[in-house]
Amino acid sequence: MTHGARSNRTISAEGISRVEGEGSLRVRVKDGRVVDVALDIFEPPRYFEALLVGRHFTEAPDITARICGICPVAYQMSACLAMEDACGVVVDERIAALRRLLYCGEWIQSHALHIYLLHAPDFLGCADAVELADLDPISVTRGLDIKRTGNMVMQTVGGRAVHPVNVRVGGFYRAPELESIRALAEPLRRARDAALKTVEWVAGFEFPDVTNEYRFVALDQSDRYAIDGGSPSSDGLTLSAAQFAEIAVEEHVARSTALQATLGGRDRYLTGPLARFALNASYLPEVARDAAAAAGLYAPCVNPFRSIVVRAVELVFACDEALRLVERYEPPVQPAMEVVARAATGTAATEAPRGLLLHQYDIDDEGIIRRARIMPPTSQNQLSIEDDLRRVVENGLSLDDEELQWRCEQAVRNHDPCISCAAHFLDLTVETS
Numbered sequence: 001m002t003h004g005a006r007s008n009r010t011i012s013a014e015g016i017s018r019v020e021g022e023g024s025l026r027v028r029v030k031d032g033r034v035v036d037v038a039l040d041i042f043e044p045p046r047y048f049e050a051l052l053v054g055r056h057f058t059e060a061p062d063i064t065a066r067i068c069g070i071c072p073v074a075y076q077m078s079a080c081l082a083m084e085d086a087c088g089v090v091v092d093e094r095i096a097a098l099r100r101l102l103y104c105g106e107w108i109q110s111h112a113l114h115i116y117l118l119h120a121p122d123f124l125g126c127a128d129a130v131e132l133a134d135l136d137p138i139s140v141t142r143g144l145d146i147k148r149t150g151n152m153v154m155q156t157v158g159g160r161a162v163h164p165v166n167v168r169v170g171g172f173y174r175a176p177e178l179e180s181i182r183a184l185a186e187p188l189r190r191a192r193d194a195a196l197k198t199v200e201w202v203a204g205f206e207f208p209d210v211t212n213e214y215r216f217v218a219l220d221q222s223d224r225y226a227i228d229g230g231s232p233s234s235d236g237l238t239l240s241a242a243q244f245a246e247i248a249v250e251e252h253v254a255r256s257t258a259l260q261a262t263l264g265g266r267d268r269y270l271t272g273p274l275a276r277f278a279l280n281a282s283y284l285p286e287v288a289r290d291a292a293a294a295a296g297l298y299a300p301c302v303n304p305f306r307s308i309v310v311r312a313v314e315l316v317f318a319c320d321e322a323l324r325l326v327e328r329y330e331p332p333v334q335p336a337m338e339v340v341a342r343a344a345t346g347t348a349a350t351e352a353p354r355g356l357l358l359h360q361y362d363i364d365d366e367g368i369i370r371r372a373r374i375m376p377p378t379s380q381n382q383l384s385i386e387d388d389l390r391r392v393v394e395n396g397l398s399l400d401d402e403e404l405q406w407r408c409e410q411a412v413r414n415h416d417p418c419i420s421c422a423a424h425f426l427d428l429t430v431e432t433s
C-alpha cells in the first residue's frame with residue numbers, strides 16, 4: 001500500500017483482550033483526517049449497583065472491592081466515606097492516617113505493576129513483560145520488589161494483599177500492632193530508592209510528540225496530595241463530591257455497555273495521574289518534586305505518553321508518604337467509630353491509581369441501600385482516550401500498519417492499567433476505500 005492510499009482507511013481492533021471487560025476499537029480516516037473514533041465496550045453489564053440495592057450499608061465496602069482486583073482499596077474507601085457522609089460521621093485522625101497508609105500500599109503496587117509490567121514494554125520494543133525481563137532483568141526485578149512492598153503494606157493494614165478484609169465502615173476491624181507497622185519502614189525506604197531509580201529509567205524513554213488539550217479533574221485536599229478523599233476540582237473550581245455528582249453526567253451510547261461521563265452533558269474531561277499532577281504538583285513532597293524536575297517533568301504535562309513518568313513520580317510520593325505515616329503511627333484508641341444508620345444520601349470520592357472514583361448511596365433509617373451509583377475512572381476517561389486515539393492516528397498516518405497498531409496500543413495503555421494488560425491486545429485491520 002502506498003502512503004497516498006493511507007489517507008483513506010479504516011483501522012479496526014476487534015476483541016481487546018485482558019481488559020476489565022471486552023471491547024474493540026475502530027478509527028475511520030478520510031482524506032488524511034480522522035472522521036470517526038469508537039472505543040466499543042461490549043462486556044455484559046455486571047450490575048454491581050443493582051446488587052447493592054437491598055443490602056445493608058455495612059456490606060458495601062466488601063461488595064464493591066470485588067469490582068477490581070488491582071484497586072480494591074479505592075472502592076472500599078470510597079464506599080466507607082460515602083456511608084459515613086450519609087450518617088454524619090468523620091473518623092478520627094488516627095483511623096484516617098491508617099486508611100491513607102493502606103491507600104498508599106495500593107498506589108505502590110498498582111503503579112509498579114502498570115509501569116514495569118504493562119506499560120514499559122511498549123517503549124522498549126518488547127511484546128510483553130516476559131520479553132522485557134529477558135532484555136532488562138534488573139529493571140523488572142526492581143519493579144517486582146516495589147510491587148511486593150506495596151502488597152506488604154496492604155496485607156499488614158488490610159489483612160490481605162488483594163481484596164483486603166480488615167476494612168469496615170467507620171474504620172477497621174482491628175488496628176495493626178505498632179511493631180508490625182514499624183517493620184514496614186525499611187522495606188519502604190528501599191522502595192522509595194527504587195522508585196527514584198524508576199523515574200530516571202522511564203524519563204529516558206522516547207516519547208511520541210503528541211499533546212492534547214485536557215480538562216483536568218482531580219481531588220483537592222488543600223494541604224496535601226489528595227489520595228484518600230477530598231473535593232473534586234477543575235479549572236480553579238472546587239466542588240463537594242455531591243455537587244460534582246450532579247454535573248458529571250453519565251450517558252449510555254449504543255456501541256458500549258459502559259457509561260460515558262461528561263461535565264454538564266457536554267465537556268469531556270480527564271482524571272488520573274496527568275490530572276493530579278497538573279492540579280496538585282505543588283503538594284508533592286520535596287523528594288518527588290525534585291525527581292520530577294530532574295526528569296524534565298513540569299506541570300501541566302499534556303503529552304499522554306509521558307504519563308508513565310508522572311506515575312513514576314507518584315510512585316516516589318506514595319513510598320515517601322507511606323514511610324512518613326509508618327514512622328508516625330500510633331494505634332487508634334478504637335479501631336472503628338460507631339456509625340448509626342439514618343435515612344440520607346452520602347457521596348464521596350477518592351483517587352484510585354487510574355483516576356477519580358465516586359460513590360453515592362441512598363440509605364434508609366435501617367441502613368438498607370435504596371440506590372447506588374458508582375462512577376469509575378474508565379467511564380470518565382473514555383472520551384478523552386478516544387480523543388487521544390484521534391490525535392495519534394492523525395499524527396501517525398505515515399506509519400505502517402504494525403507501527404500504527406503499536407502506537408494505538410500505547411495510547412490506550414497511557415491511561416488505564418486495566419486495559420493495558422495484553423501483550424497483543426489490538427488486532428489491527430486496515431481497509432482502504
